[in-house]
Amino acid sequence: MAAAADEHQPSETPPLLLVHRLPRFKLSFFPFLQTEYTVLDPLADPPDPSFPDLSKSARIMLCVGPTPVGSDELDRYPAVECVVGSSAGLNHIDLAACRRRGVRVTSAGDAFSDDVADYAVGLAIDVLRRVSAADRFVRAGSWPVQKEYLLGSKVSGKRVGIVGLGSIGSRVAKRFEAFGCTIAYNSRSMKSHVSYTYYANVVDLASNTDILIVCCALTNETYHVINNDVMTALGKTGIIVNVGRGALIDEKELVEFLVRGELGGAGLDVFEHEPHVPKELLTLDSVVLSPHKAVFTPESFAALEKVVLGNIQAFFSNEPLLTEI
Amino acid sequence: MAAAADEHQPSETPPLLLVHRLPRFKLSFFPFLQTEYTVLDPLADPPDPSFPDLSKSARIMLCVGPTPVGSDELDRYPAVECVVGSSAGLNHIDLAACRRRGVRVTSAGDAFSDDVADYAVGLAIDVLRRVSAADRFVRAGSWPVQKEYLLGSKVSGKRVGIVGLGSIGSRVAKRFEAFGCTIAYNSRSMKSHVSYTYYANVVDLASNTDILIVCCALTNETYHVINNDVMTALGKTGIIVNVGRGALIDEKELVEFLVRGELGGAGLDVFEHEPHVPKELLTLDSVVLSPHKAVFTPESFAALEKVVLGNIQAFFSNEPLLTEI
Structure with a gap:
């Protein structure tokens, strides 16, 4: 029940949320995250001095857009148990590598x-x-x-x-x-x-x-x-x-x-x-x-926000993930 | 039955068909007409010397696109009994003036x-x-x-x-x-x-x-x-x-x-x-x-050809017009 408590009772240190993104995918798509989680962004500007240490213990990774996730990334973040995807297609995530390590993966589901x-x-x-x-x-x-x-x-x-x-x-x-x-x-x-x-x-x-x-x-x-x-x-x-x-x-x-x-x-x-x-x-x-924008409407971002946040909350509450694949 | 004979038995002089068009509306949209009718085109290039005489006895006018038809045009062609329109909207045709003179009008119907x-x-x-x-x-x-x-x-x-x-x-x-x-x-x-x-x-x-x-x-x-x-x-x-x-x-x-x-x-x-x-x-x-092209496909031109030709044939055969308004 400790995980559920993380979620519902504000504590001194909100749960760690590791962000994984290419420079062209802005974190600004996910403004709602900052209020509930300790967001760890390797591309933070200025750089976050706590990143190298804290990222080692992050249990969940938010993968922004089609940013690649393979064995290298999984090695780099050894505590990750779940990769929350934010796209409909997941070809950028090495699903076999995730499976081998017991890392769960979620998609954007029907949001788009x-x-x-x-x-x-x-x-x-x-x-x-x-x-x-x-x-x-x-x-x-x-x-x-x-x-x-x-x-x-x-x-x-x-x-x-x-x-x-x-x-x-x-x-x-x-x-x-x-x-x-x-x-x-x-x-x-x-x-x-x-x-x-x-x-x-x-x-x-x-x-x-x-x-x-x-x-x-x-x-x-x-x-x-x-x-x-x-x-x-x-x-x-x-x-x-x-x-x-x-x-x-x-x-x-x-x-x-x-x-x-x-x-x-x-x-x-x-x-x-x-x-x-x-x-x-x-x-x-x-x-x-067209510049890869078939999914881009304010309405679909709102739907994505809902499914991403729902998956993160479910993870920390030990509840079934919404769109696990 | 003379009119029907015009249609089915080729005679020395095919029926007169008066074309009414603005220069930007090409007659090439209607290539099928030339084979069955004596097409009278006021904008023929070179000019057709028989036009002034023959157009006076034309009983049917093909109005190409939104070319205006008002009292002036109806005065100019006194024998016209029917205006065959080739567009969905007929705002360019003075329907009241046509009605007063007993001139029938057809539209493109559902072709477009x-x-x-x-x-x-x-x-x-x-x-x-x-x-x-x-x-x-x-x-x-x-x-x-x-x-x-x-x-x-x-x-x-x-x-x-x-x-x-x-x-x-x-x-x-x-x-x-x-x-x-x-x-x-x-x-x-x-x-x-x-x-x-x-x-x-x-x-x-x-x-x-x-x-x-x-x-x-x-x-x-x-x-x-x-x-x-x-x-x-x-x-x-x-x-x-x-x-x-x-x-x-x-x-x-x-x-x-x-x-x-x-x-x-x-x-x-x-x-x-x-x-x-x-x-x-x-x-x-x-x-x-978009340059007024919502109706422009080869398929809709084929459908228009069918309805225009059908109306002309019906007129000369004394049969009900297909899309009289």
Whole structure:
């Protein structure tokens, strides 16, 4: 019961919370933490002189965004029993290494799913109907001058193929159904609770798809799952939307297909080497480029805050974690 | 039965079809007409010497896009019995003048409705989630350099208000329902076949709305229906999407609200003085600008071709017009 007391009765020293982050992921996303925990931030500015000592005894690590957690990090912080993730995908966390050491891991759960699904639909409409290209056209003052430009392509009624029918993918499906689109999917196994057409193979899915939405987890099995064969199957009028992880697509191939016009277009929120975006894409009207922000709304941050704080509180109270994986 | 014979048995002189268009509306949108009709185009280049004589006896006029048809035009072509419109909105045609002379009028019917509804949803997601702004950000090379930018706002669960629950508006409603949005609407009268909340007054609708979609017909009654009061009711976090006609909104007021940040944003496919776009809008990240292209897909042109040709054929066959208004 000592742990629960940490939580509910303010003590002289609030529980230690180790933060793990890359410099580009601001701690300001988590202002609520400072009031309840002794936050240990290795990137604190000015540096925190107590960090080297205290971090050795921290039992819980908050991993901000896709900051890598592997054996090195786990060695560095030997007392860590739980890694609280703050992203939907956990490919940056070496889950096998965590498992070997008995370190528990939590994800952001469903906190981002609606926002990512909304964004995926938005990117698909934008690519097919050339919304960003139209905006660029108007802002450049071309409307009164130039008379013609690309028509784009209809969204309603198209065949949508979803790679990964999880929390995000099923929300994408629901939205596209309302556009009169037909839905098919690929995932590790067929889902018994949906009537969408299942393809065990992504190439087969792509052959029967106009709009391919990539929203599965990045694992060893799904690395470069969208390859030359898939893009060939999708063809000149097909488009790809990636709201998963950059490395799900063979980006070098993707760029070549887009530059050669052998793929209809792409809406990309993620890239293989973020924040690097292949320069060939920067001048194409057939693509919409986005800086890994499909999850970014004040509402989803509020939902994330709730799940992160809920997991930390549950850990210190010896209660079941909310989103343990 | 002579008229029907015109249609089915090729004769020496195919029926006359008068085209009425502004220079910026290309006749190339209607290549199928040339094979079945004697097309009379006042803007033919080189000019058609037979035009002045033949146009006097043309019984049917194809009005391309929003080219104005008023008493002057009807005086100029005295034999016209039917104006075949090629747009969803018919505010450019003086319907009262047509009625007085017994001239029948057809619209594009539902040919564009899915495309316009898709585009409205795309613009709303784009404005709320800053998709075009994100694309601009990445193309400008700002991602690796700049660390923060506007978060945008969640789409799912928002309150959608639709001004004009016709063929387009009801399709917009259906799509947003799949995003978990609540739907309310304003129209001339309450629709008994839907369960959405009805507001007889646009200000009341706007007071209860996050995303206001404007897709009603432009008439004397709806001119500037989106005015200062409506924008005040919508407020700082509300957004407007206009896929109807520019003059449905008091554009001068809209620009001021947007520049002052008193409205959350706007997705505008139409403007009061097209192709002029107020220059204040060109640098705002809170707006998405589009050159009146919500209807533009190859698929909707094919659907339009079908309805235009169907109306012309029905006219010459003395059969009921497909989309008479």
